[in-house]
């Protein structure tokens with residue numbers, strides 16, 4: 001089954017600390033490959049108790065080193081497909097596509113958690129990514145896109161039997177739309193409601209999201225909003241999604257924690273935790 005599971009739908013430090021929405025990232029199963037995008041706090045634990053079996057995953061996409069995207073990355077890599085007995089190291093048949101600052105220490109970006117050298121050695125198929133790269137993972141291809149987020153960051157277009165666009169964090173910039181032509185599903189991190197603006201202009205608002213979707217030539221079949229701050233949650237998600245849908249003409253929904261979407265028909269249901 002091709003599916004997306006939202007292991008969390010929160011974004012920003014207030015969502016992380018309050019867990020008003022969980023922050024575990026987005027699990028994707030596409031054409032037989034299983035992977036996580038941006039595993040923030042709670043990713044490992046909630047994936048385990050949602051029955052997603054993180055030890056069997058094939059890899060990870062990491063857009064940037066902010067804590068709400070990356071905190072659980074090392075712990076997840078540690079447990080994925082481990083062929084070695086305890087106490088020994090062996091490279092695993094897994095992939096990691098990570099914005100390059102997540103894997104290469106650079107002087108001006110050294111204050112965040114990132115993939116440790118130890119865990120990098122465990123990954124057989126490692127890509128330190130910049131915007132504009134085309135990476136083949138066999139059955140699926142991943143294209144990285146540029147962002148305007150104030151820190152080094154990449155978005156992803158994941159192409160297999162279906163195409164998923166994920167611009168990651170950041171404001172809309174002219175030309176961004178060209179990267180997301182012909183997506184079936186567009187997942188947008190939108191922490192700011194209609195009429196709002198982030199202090200440093202680095203997070204996408206509903207107004208920005210409308211600009212992006214309206215300017216895409218071949219529009220997605222569905223847009224899913226996620227990465228919610230308490231501010232966005234107080235602003236009525238039904239209303240925010242409706243504003244977007246009315247402005248763009250594209251079916252727009254908001255994600256819920258543990259929501260699974262069947263990519264064949266876009267049916268959704270909320271998975272139950274099995275503790």
Ligand SMILES: [Zn+2]
Pocket residue numbers: 064066149169
């Ligand atoms: Zn960020």
